[in-house]
Amino acid sequence: MENPLLLSPQLNASSRVKSLYKIMKSMNKEGAKPETKHRAQEKRNRLSLLQKSELQRNVDLDKFEELAKASSKSPETVKKWGESFDMLISQKAGLDAFTRFLKTEFSEENIEFWMACEDYKKSKGLSQLSHKAKKIYETFIEKEAPKEVNLDFTIKEQTNQNISHPTINTFDAAQTKIYTLMEQDSYPRFLKSSLYLDLLHGRPQGCTALRRRSRSFTFNEFKDAQPDFAIWL
Missing domain, CATH: 1.10.167.10 (Regulator of G-protein Signalling 4, domain 2)
Known part of the structure; x- marks a missing residue:
């Protein structure tokens, strides 16, 4: 089942990152190994990349909303643009x-x-x-x-x-x-x-690509990749 906290576009980037961090921490709470200086730096780098990715996703969603507003014009109105x-x-x-x-x-x-x-x-x-x-x-x-x-x-x-x-x-x-x-x-x-x-034809540009991207992270996928998250914690 997909995690609504990760998929909801209404949550800002910071909220999604915090939610993700809590999930990963609970998944690796037992058996965590003491971190080295190198591992700590790598954690920070990965978290920074995730934050940038989430911020970029917000920008993409903003662009999609702008395109959706433009496409709200009726086909009849858009058709008239072709008259002259x-x-x-x-x-x-x-x-x-x-x-x-x-x-x-x-x-x-x-x-x-x-x-x-x-x-x-x-x-x-x-x-x-x-x-x-x-x-x-x-x-x-x-x-x-x-x-x-x-x-x-x-x-x-x-x-x-x-x-x-x-x-x-x-x-x-x-x-x-x-x-x-x-x-x-x-x-x-x-x-x-x-x-x-x-x-x-009433087709907002970028709609398909953005919807596909918004479903690129799911709870099950995080669970399957559990060993990779040890370096974050």
């Missing part, structure tokens, strides 16, 4: 899904630039325009920028000139170029991706 690129990015859930897809292709700077431009257009006052324009230019447009987007020389030069006297329309040409690039290049691949198809 504008329909996809006009909805937060669609924008989030498309951003995750671009990250798998290492091109998320495109959607980040587009969103930065949308935010820029909401600026109030010349001071805010100047500050945001400088930040966008240094992040996405100037040569060797940390998230440089793919713009031709003409648009870069035009944008560079606009920066000195920023207006609401400073990045219009660059934003349109990147929007077209995503619409014609990335969007068709997104619609064929497993990420989109899983959402379309």
Whole structure:
């Protein structure tokens, strides 16, 4: 029978480690040998590895919950994302899904630039325009920028000139170029991706793998491996 203390995702990493420690201690209470300095160090190393493993499992479960929330959109809603690129990015859930897809292709700077431009257009006052324009230019447009987007020389030069006297329309040409690039290049691949198809059919990504992992430790398995736990105690 599986130990609910070890399998419950509601327990934090520390609680599961303590529960595991108590089980192993009771299993080896009799016949324990005096530990050497080497054995004590090895115990600490193994316990540290277990704690890291449990913490990573918590992170995986958090990611699964995020994916489950994204997949909560009805198939009808997800299907509409396939009608047009504008329909996809006009909805937060669609924008989030498309951003995750671009990250798998290492091109998320495109959607980040587009969103930065949308935010820029909401600026109030010349001071805010100047500050945001400088930040966008240094992040996405100037040569060797940390998230440089793919713009031709003409648009870069035009944008560079606009920066000195920023207006609401400073990045219009660059934003349109990147929007077209995503619409014609990335969007068709997104619609064929497993990420989109899983959402379309209501299949949360990572569900199977995480469920299998959550059942990887059972009480019976611990019992069978009893001799190995002597070094922990």
